[in-house]
Amino acid sequence: MKDEEKKVVETPRFVDYKDTEYLKQFVNPHARMNNRRRTRVSARQQREIAKAIKRARFMALMPYIAR
Numbered sequence: 001m002k003d004e005e006k007k008v009v010e011t012p013r014f015v016d017y018k019d020t021e022y023l024k025q026f027v028n029p030h031a032r033m034n035n036r037r038r039t040r041v042s043a044r045q046q047r048e049i050a051k052a053i054k055r056a057r058f059m060a061l062m063p064y065i066a067r
Contacts, residue, residue, distance in 0.1 A: 015048045017055035020062055027053065031066040 017023070026039055026049050033053055036046050056062040 015045075015052045017052040017059065018061065019052075020056055023049070023053050023056055023062060027062070029066060031063050 015022075026034055028034055033050060036043065039046070039049075041049065053062065057064050
């Protein structure tokens with residue numbers, strides 16, 4: 001965790017599942033969601049982001065896994 005720097009990300013009021021460039025900030029290179037400590041967002045924002053990522057994956061806008 002020390003070698004990876006924590007990113008502070010500005011979160012908008014509404015998290016849209018179609019904004020994949022914004023959602024990629026919360027996903028690691030293996031296409032897994034980062035935790036709250038790494039992204040520095042509140043619990044409510046993390047739930048909204050997780051829901052948006054899951055919707056984007058279901059709609060095939062984001063990958064489930066990265067190769």
